[in-house]
Amino acid sequence: MDSFNKMLARFEPQVLSIFRVVTGLLMFQFGVAKILKFPPGTPFEKVQAFSLFGVAGMFELILGGLLILGLLTRPVAFILSGEMACAYFIEHFPRNFIPLLNGGNLAIMFCFSCLYFVCAGGGPWSLDALIGKKG
Incomplete structure (x- = not known):
């Protein structure tokens, strides 16, 4: 088992980078849906720009894009983790205590995924790593 x-374990750094990109893409899609209203037919079509959902969408669009690139990964992930914690407690928790019943599973996963990036960084395939090598 040790071998x-x-x-x-050799692949941990690369998988960290892949996980960051996929998480960023998933966050980014919510921002695109809320702010750019794409694709049509999502439940976010009526979100207004300066509503609570609209501001969350701006965070997800901009910071999700930075997460994809791996730029400023730790502070970006910290903000997104907090946003997802707020999203859970504002939108999901009041409906029911149990995440399976309140629809908050994804918010919890995003919160703790981003919290992991705060601690682990963006991995070797990130702009943070590229900039760090030049400095």
Whole structure:
């Protein structure tokens, strides 16, 4: 089992970068839906720019894009983690205590995924890593 763990551990940095990109893309899509109203037919079509959902969409659009690129990963992930915690407690928790029943599973996963990036950084395939090598 130890050799299997060692074999997989070689890929941890790259998988961290892939996980960051996928998480960023998923956050970014919510921002696109809320702010750019794309694709048509989402439940976010009536979100207004300066409403609570609109401001959340701006965070998700801009910071989700930065997360995809791996630029300022730790502070961006910190803000997004907090946003998702707020989203959970404002939108989901009042409906029901149990996440399966209140629809808050995704907000919880985003919150803790971003919290992980705060601690782990963006990985080797990030602009943070590229800038850090030049400095």
